[in-house]
Amino acid sequence: MKSGKYIPFLLGATAALHCAAAPATPAPQRPSLAVNIVLSGIPYDFFSRYEANLTEDGFRKFMREGTVFTESRYEYMPTNSVSSLATLTTGAYPSVHGVVGRQWCDVLTGQTVSLIDDPAATGFDCEFGEGCYSGALLTTPTLGDRLRRDYPESKVISIAADPASAIVMAGLGTEAYWLNPRTACWTSSSDYMLYLPGWVTNFNEQYKNNSYFSNWFWVLCKDEMRYRNRRISYIQPEHEGRFRRMEAIKALPGMTAEGRFPRVSATPLASDMVADFVRQAVLQERLGDDDTPDLLNICFDAPRRVIAHYGPESVEAEDMFYQLDRTIALLIRFIEQETNGRVVFVLTTDHGCSDSYDAYALQADRFNGIQFRTIINSFLCAQYGGEAWVTGYFGRRLYINRNEAFSRGLSLDDVQRRASDFALQFRGIARVVPSCDLRSGAASDRYLQRLRNGYYQKRSGDLLVDLEPGLIEERTGVRADTGSAFEYDIHVPLMVMGYGIPAGVSDEEVDMTSVAVTLARLLGISQPDASSALPIRALTEAGTKR
Template identity: 40%
Template structure:
């Protein structure tokens, strides 16, 4: 039988089995695919060049929510993945950023760094991560609590993505970017599973190091027009033949006797490595092979890395999505071949969007916000207003952390200091609004920008001042031309698609919030929602009984 005919037959069988949801059957496997920094408009812009088996399979054969949004400002990777896995906003799950300041010590805190654990199958000091600072249960945690025989696996190239998505009880794997191997830590295992060790010994990343990033189409075949790395002249030899890869290789290069695959994550090959390992995990962990529902989360981090460096209007990003479209087709075909109709459900979405590409000569208003200058000038202002001193501890993700020790030692009122700082912040170029932590703790913002900022606020971790930049503005970073982290549509609006045996094909145009993903999957798996979940079940996916 031809491959195309086999795919059509499998899809027909899958749809024929859709009645299983109405009779209460649980899927054997739920796969949650998160493509980091995928804006909603990419689906419309690139769909003509997508294949029928990749993104368009989800768009045409699944429940496609075209107006799904994150209802908060801190649209960064950690916060988005936490919302997807817990069913609540940052004000509920507590993850506002990857780093913050501990107000009691004035010391920085990293979300996943844990000195009490060690990395497995990696160099000393590498991979010392755990869900130490995750404060809410995830969907996987709830599934394991409901059925100890269920398996929960989380995979991502970066440890933050893998750990936040997996939670406390999952089997979590991420890439040791230096060696190109997949690793974990002693929090999750005493030693890596045998299948992972055997997989790493194959060094499957090595062949990619000798390949170049070749375009999928002619220059005229792309929707975007800007390009800096992809070369439409005859291909040169070797992965690092082009200037960008030589530069990246020199940054990440370790000892000569060690491979260094970090540069691969900035190319479509990073997606290929993630897909390969995900397929191996399905086999190695025997996911979906019994009557106990399993959960697999796959986070593709490479789209975010490419998007940040090249921007949403680059051919590099567009070409990566066409290659990822092929990856999705291969992965979905594999799932359909492994499972009977009614046994698998797949979700395809993103953790956040991203800003338009920053250009100095753009006629559309945009700019870069200099956080270091902001800290310095703010410190001088507070010293002049009150007493000379080190008033500013740090700035992270549009949050300013003040030195509360000096405020209390002088006997100043914290709310007054914060209010003056927030008012002064409005005078900086690029700042659209500023709120103090006191105002967010004591007040209620029922709509508009204030509501989205407040939905991102977690008192123990958020800064004393939270600023909202003007549309098109991003924080200063010379290595990046596009960033997320705002409350604007380009950051909050993402694709959301459900595909599987019990989900009718439909396109839904109503506005939905991303907190609904977890309770919807919990309903499908017939378990209770995680303890912090505040979202509502999406009735188009799971009709009310």
């Protein structure tokens, strides 16, 4: 706790004698710490499906003591982790905050742009050229940025294993920490600080000397009879006959670097590593122990990797959820003990996921995005001449070479519509919308409005592709995926617990842009600059009664 907080007994007694008639100073009505906890990729139904096996102090504590929202959704497409984290922290859609994915094509040059790569930044304790990340391409202030503007002494910290997750949550001017995959140590970059704080360096030294990386092995945390799922790939159960062995797919999704962390990035150990560091951040930075409001953003990326790699129907996904429940229970208990008690916790996810493509053998095929890009390019070449009409395809967004169109005096709108009409012939595609249709006119239905909410003109490309329900793109190491505007992707859990929050279940329809606005209201600050969302009534109306 901060020094100087406690008044010596005699001084306090003397002051009490002189000021006996003075009215008592009212206790602050706002939380001193808000904690955003994002469980990346956890489907909405996991909490009810596995509730019987949860601990009392983890997710059940949220269900018992907090407000549980049953109708919370991300009202845009495509859904992905970085877009949703930006929405949670800015209170705006991708059409406003501009985070459409981890990569996109520059509309002028056709070159691929990475959301966080920045050669001008220097990663701490990294090999030369590694860890050069920053938020330079982020355009929209977050809740944390707003808090620091209103209260410069406030502390705002964002923590995640994935650098993109931490950086997006941190916004334009607050602190971010992530894991160096090569060393499995916590790091940041020169975009956020001049050097790593001493407590981070000391923490990393302890991890370097810890041998549990080599000793750790994934075993089931509960009796085998209690598991609902039967598909198993990696874990070696005691009674093999209870489970259906699935062929393990090679490579973990999104992890290409060598080093200590990639081996455990899709295991419960990765979540424990995040929680360990969060505890140190709370302790060393003294978050929430005075009347100045602080903000802590946490993203657990491991669940997304486990579910994508093994599938939501797997024993690995189920066991990961149970171990995460235990991890969250210990973390919440620690934060409550180390702070002054005026803490608000938000528990949610950044998106859901599809079923595994091979789960029920209804459709064991997947959509080949590389092939799609190649064929669209060939079609446009045949129609208009030239050789390089398509500059990129990322996350259901296809980019057309605009220089080819302009140099031939062609209307870009006409090229987009012709490519869109041709693309509908592909098996597995449900809808293709040219961006020219999103730039003009009102949305004709809620589905089209979701596409428009996810469209950022400078970055979203020329064709937005949506696949048939349940169909996913073919990617290395991926069994289940996200990205659609269907319920399994956009409908997410949302639970809020803590200081001044009532217990109960609410069926209020919640647009996830409202989370940042609601926290701003609870913290007594202005809402984030780019947000036009309304606060959640079930929480703000309860707050006025404190």
